Amino acid sequence: MAVKRWRGPEPGWCDICDNLLDHVDDKQWFVDGKLKGMTHRWTLMCPDCYELYGAGLGLGKGQKYSVNEPYEKLERDKNDTFNQR
Numbered sequence: 001m002a003v004k005r006w007r008g009p010e011p012g013w014c015d016i017c018d019n020l021l022d023h024v025d026d027k028q029w030f031v032d033g034k035l036k037g038m039t040h041r042w043t044l045m046c047p048d049c050y051e052l053y054g055a056g057l058g059l060g061k062g063q064k065y066s067v068n069e070p071y072e073k074l075e076r077d078k079n080d081t082f083n084q085r
């Protein structure tokens with residue numbers, strides 16, 4: 001089975017704070033997903049911005065990818081509080 005991965009151009013900067021997506025050293029991931037309260041806007045978020053503005057992970061909400069090549073899709077965290085509502 002093929003590994004799912006980010007298929008866009010090389011992810012670089014967070015759309016919200018303009019920091020590099022990998023600027024949070026202990027969280028080498030980013031999220032391509034929806035913003036809280038906005039149904040159509042998808043954006044690239046660094047971990048910090050995801051925690052503040054992300055609508056959560058899952059189908060139709062957001063996907064989490066590694067910031068390191070080959071940008072594999074990551075499983076969602078079991079303790080991700082955004083999934084509990």
Ligand SMILES: [Zn+2]
Binds near residue numbers: 014048
């Ligand atoms: Zn950010």
